[in-house]
Amino acid sequence: MWSWVLHRITGVGIYFFLLVHILDTALVRVSPEAYNAVIAQYKNPIMGLGELALVAAIGFHALNGLRIILIDFTGFGTRHQKAMFYIVLALWVVLLLGFAPRHLMHVFGGA
Amino acid sequence: MSAATVAYPAETDVADASAEAREDAPPGSFTITLIIRRFIPEIDEEPRWEDFDVNVFPTDRILDALHKIKWEQDGSLTFRRSCAHGICGSDAMRINGRNRLACKTLIKDLDPSKPIYVEAIKGLPLEKDLVVDMEPFFESYRQIQPFLQASGTPDRERHQTVEARARFDDTTKCILCAACTSSCPVFWTDGQYFGPAAIVNAHRFIFDDRDEASQVRLDILNDKEGVWRCRTTFNCSDACPRGIEVTKAIAEVKQAVLRGRA
Structure with missing residues (x-):
């Protein structure tokens, strides 16, 4: 159940990010200066943490999505869903361990 | 004492x-x-x-x-x-x-x-x-036609191979207690959803090679409120007191709908 809850939460979160993302990217059609001004606003620690949350959400949603595909389309998926969930969590942690320190150094200095 | x-x-x-x-x-x-x-x-x-x-x-x-x-x-x-x-x-x-x-x-x-x-x-x-009130639960159960539908009146029992019987063995164990359906977060918020128990009992006949109405049941469950409402939360499999692999049965019905046959 918790895999599903996390999948929902990350899915809705990613949806709202995409809304904003399409709006700010579309700004480049208004004027490149407006686009640059908006993107410059993102360069602060709060948005930096938000980016970390975004990558974490997308990472989980993608990996768990593969797990759901295996559950839906293979014969063995439903029987091993718990093990696959733990594999998803392990891969997710590994990916974030690779990303988070480097990203946080960019955000808070020290790179 | x-x-x-x-x-x-x-x-x-x-x-x-x-x-x-x-x-x-x-x-x-x-x-x-x-x-x-x-x-x-x-x-x-x-x-x-x-x-x-x-x-x-x-x-x-x-x-x-x-x-x-x-x-x-x-x-x-x-x-x-x-x-x-x-x-x-x-x-x-x-x-x-x-x-x-x-x-x-x-x-x-x-x-x-x-x-x-x-x-x-x-x-x-x-x-x-x-x-x-179990009525909504049994209403879904009735809708999937939980009875053998076979043409002809044979003068002896309908033979079935061990392999053919094994396909739906798990779902014959259902006792209709509603533990699965009432553990499903999708069912909690959407009472129109057929629910795991109805799908399990459909599975029991869909994969029975003596039955001739599999296609009817697949059409009934190929619905917004049918098998596609299942979000594989696995609460139903955890809840079943008979140990039925409920989510597996639902997945098999989903695959049968996609294939177009049991």
Whole structure:
């Protein structure tokens, strides 16, 4: 159940990010200066943490999505869903361990 | 009979702790607290939690504890039970937050040192205490045509290979207790969803090669409120007191719908 809850939460979160993302990217059609001004606003620690949350959400949603595909389309998926969930969590942690320190150094200095 | 006259060893630590609580308690028994979600429509506007102390043995079941409360403490406590042996499917309830049969849940398998929470299964209209209206559940069950449909009247039994029988063996075990359907978060918010139990019973006939109406059932379940509502949360598989791999059955029906045949 918790895999599903996390999948929902990350899915809705990613949806709202995409809304904003399409709006700010579309700004480049208004004027490149407006686009640059908006993107410059993102360069602060709060948005930096938000980016970390975004990558974490997308990472989980993608990996768990593969797990759901295996559950839906293979014969063995439903029987091993718990093990696959733990594999998803392990891969997710590994990916974030690779990303988070480097990203946080960019955000808070020290790179 | 007092505990002092018979030298039975105490079965658990909990037994020691509660021995002094009841002088007349039989040896090996102890007191547990059941917190039951009560709702009596004539009195209550909202369900309320009421706690009962009841003397039990570790090998007693939750159903025994409920009986003791009803028979010795509060006759108004209302719950369903029929066979009391895990076959009729009457006494599915939510025990410590998990759907189980009260007649198959032993006290010793829970933590008797803490209060045990008992409430009605969720997602179906609450009628009284632990009794819900099962009609929406059985309505979904009827819709999937849970009976063998075969043409002709053979003069002997319809033969089936062992392999063909094995395809739907798991789903023949359903006792229609609604533990799966009422554990499904999709069903909680969308009462129109057929629910796991109806799909399990459809599976039982869809994959039966003696049956000729598989396609009809696949068409019924190939619906917004059919198998595609399932979000594979696996609550149903965890809840089933018969150990049916419910989500697996649903996945097989999904694949059959995609293939267009059982």
